[in-house]
Amino acid sequence: MTDTIFAKASGAGQAAVAVLRLSGAATASVVRRLAGRLPEPRRASLRRLRDPGDGEVLDQALLLWFPGPASYTGEDSAELHLHGGSAVVVAVAEALVRLGCRPAEPGEFTRRAFLHGRMDLTQAEAIADLIAAETAAQRRQALRQADGALARLYGGWTERLTRILAQQEAAIEFEMDDLPTDVADRAREAAAALAAEITAHLADGRRGERLRDGLSIAIIGAPNAGKSSLLNALAGREAAIVSPIAGTTRDVVECRLVLAGVPAVIADTAGLRATIDAIEQEGVRRAIKRAEEADLVIGAFAADAGPDAETLALLRGAPETILVATKCDLGAPPVLERSATMIATSAITGEGLPALRAALEAAALRQAGLGDAPFLTRARHRAALEEAAQQLDQARSAPLPELAAEGYRAALLAIGRVTGRVDVERILDSIFRDFCIGK
Numbered sequence: 001m002t003d004t005i006f007a008k009a010s011g012a013g014q015a016a017v018a019v020l021r022l023s024g025a026a027t028a029s030v031v032r033r034l035a036g037r038l039p040e041p042r043r044a045s046l047r048r049l050r051d052p053g054d055g056e057v058l059d060q061a062l063l064l065w066f067p068g069p070a071s072y073t074g075e076d077s078a079e080l081h082l083h084g085g086s087a088v089v090v091a092v093a094e095a096l097v098r099l100g101c102r103p104a105e106p107g108e109f110t111r112r113a114f115l116h117g118r119m120d121l122t123q124a125e126a127i128a129d130l131i132a133a134e135t136a137a138q139r140r141q142a143l144r145q146a147d148g149a150l151a152r153l154y155g156g157w158t159e160r161l162t163r164i165l166a167q168q169e170a171a172i173e174f175e176m177d178d179l180p181t182d183v184a185d186r187a188r189e190a191a192a193a194l195a196a197e198i199t200a201h202l203a204d205g206r207r208g209e210r211l212r213d214g215l216s217i218a219i220i221g222a223p224n225a226g227k228s229s230l231l232n233a234l235a236g237r238e239a240a241i242v243s244p245i246a247g248t249t250r251d252v253v254e255c256r257l258v259l260a261g262v263p264a265v266i267a268d269t270a271g272l273r274a275t276i277d278a279i280e281q282e283g284v285r286r287a288i289k290r291a292e293e294a295d296l297v298i299g300a301f302a303a304d305a306g307p308d309a310e311t312l313a314l315l316r317g318a319p320e321t322i323l324v325a326t327k328c329d330l331g332a333p334p335v336l337e338r339s340a341t342m343i344a345t346s347a348i349t350g351e352g353l354p355a356l357r358a359a360l361e362a363a364a365l366r367q368a369g370l371g372d373a374p375f376l377t378r379a380r381h382r383a384a385l386e387e388a389a390q391q392l393d394q395a396r397s398a399p400l401p402e403l404a405a406e407g408y409r410a411a412l413l414a415i416g417r418v419t420g421r422v423d424v425e426r427i428l429d430s431i432f433r434d435f436c437i438g439k
C-alpha cells in the first residue's frame with residue numbers, strides 16, 4: 001500500500017487561498033476524521049476542519065473529494081482549499097501528519113499518476129513544463145504535450161514496432177519449420193517506413209527544444225558600433241552601459257525578451273578588436289563564443305563606418321543572422337551585396353527598431369514556433385529516438401533474422417524509454433494473437 005501524501009499545491013508565499021492536496025489509500029478516512037463525512041465526489045463542499053485530537057476548529061475550508069481511479073494520480077485524492085495564512089496551513093498540515101499522512105516529495109503526485117498509468121512520461125514532463133511556462137507559446141506547447149500529442153505519436157510508433165517485431169519472430173518460426181514466407185520482407189518494409197517517419201520527426205530544427213529552453217540571440221560588432229544602445233532599445237531599459245569610449249562593454253550583458261510568445265535571451269557583447277588589455281581580450285573571447293553558440297546573431301555596424309571583416313566572418317557560421325546598420329541618423333547606410341538583408345536603425349530617432357523587432361519575431365517563430373505536428377521538446381527524447389532510428393536501420397540490413405529481431409527489440413526499448421512504457425507482455429500478446437499457428 002502506498003503512503004497517503006499531502007502537499008501545498010498553490011504557489012509559495014501569502015495568498016488568500018492555500019490548496020492542500022492529498023493522495024493515497026487512507027485519503028477517505030483522513031478526510032472523514034478531519035472534516036466529517038465525505039462530500040459527493042468532485043463537488044465543492046464547505047466544511048469545518050477539526051483537530052482530530054481535541055476537536056478544535058482549524059479552519060473553514062472548501063473540500064473536494066476525488067475517488068480513484070478517476071483522479072489525477074489514479075488514487076483516492078482530496079483537496080482542501082484553506083484560508084491562506086501560514087498558521088492555518090501549518091495547523092492543518094500538522095493534523096494531517098498526526099493522521100498518518102506524510103509530506104509529498106517534489107513531483108510525487110505526477111510520479112504516482114505515471115505509475116498508475118494515468119499518463120506517460122512525455123505527459124508528466126509536460127506538466128512540469130506547464131508549471132514552468134512563462135510565455136504563451138510555451139504554455140501552448142506544454143498543454144499540447146500534456147494532452148498527449150507526443151504520447152499518441154510515440155505510442156503509435158510503439159504499436160507498429162511491436163507488430164514488426166512480432167512478424168520478425170514469426171518469420172524465424174516459419175523458417176525453422178521450412179515454411180515459405182514473406183513476413184520478414186513485410187517487417188522490413190514496415191521498418192523502413194517507420195524509420196523514415198522517426199528521421200523526419202528528428203529533423204525539426206530543434207523547434208520544440210528551442211521553445212522550451214528559449215532562443216539565444218547575440219549582438220556582435222566592432223567597438224562603438226552601437227551594440228549596447230541596440231540592446232537597451234530592444235530591452236526597453238538601460239541594461240548595458242553606453243559610452244563613446246571604445247571597449248566599454250567587456251562582459252556579456254543579457255536581457256530576456258519575449259518574441260511572438262517565444263522566450264529569448266539577447267546578449268550584448270564586447271566589441272571585436274585586437275587589444276592588449278587582458279580583460280577586454282577575455283571579453284572578446286566570450287563574445288566570439290556567444291556568437292558561435294547563438295541561434296541567431298545580430299551583426300551591428302555604424303552606418304557611417306560600414307561593416308568590418310571580423311564581424312562578417314563571425315556571422316558566416318551562424319544558423320541565422322540579421323545585419324543592422326546603426327546610427328543611420330548620422331549618415332545613409334551603405335549599399336551591400338544582394339545576399340545580405342540589412343536593417344537600418346537609430347537608437348536616437350528610433351528608426352528601424354520596429355522593423356528589427358519584427359525580424360526577430362519572424363526568426364523566433366521560424367526557429368521555435370508551433371506547427372501542426374507536435375515537436376519533441378527534450379534532448380532526452382532526441383537521444384532515444386535517434387537510437388531507435390539507428391537500430392531500425394541496422395535491423396533492416398541484418399544478415400540473420402535473429403539479429404533483425406534483436407534490432408527491432410532494441411528500437412522498441414529506445415522508444416519505450418521516451419514514454420516510460422516498455423510493455424513486454426504486450427509484445428508477447430501481439431506475437432501470440434497474430435501468429436499462433438497451432439503450436
Ligand SMILES: Nc1nc2c(ncn2[C@@H]2O[C@H](COP(=O)(O)OP(=O)(O)O)[C@@H](O)[C@H]2O)c(=O)[nH]1
Pocket residue numbers: 221222223224225226227228229230241242243244245246247248249271326327328329330345346347348349
Ligand atoms: N547618433 C547616434 N549615436 C549612437 C547611436 N547608437 C549609439 N550611438 C553612440 O555611439 C557610441 C557607442 O555606443 P554603444 O552603444 O556604447 O556602442 P558599443 O560599443 O557597440 O556597445 C555612444 O556614444 C552612443 O551614444 C545612434 O543610433 N545614433
Ligand SMILES: [Mg+2]
Pocket residue numbers: 227228229240241242248249268269271
Ligand atoms: Mg557596448
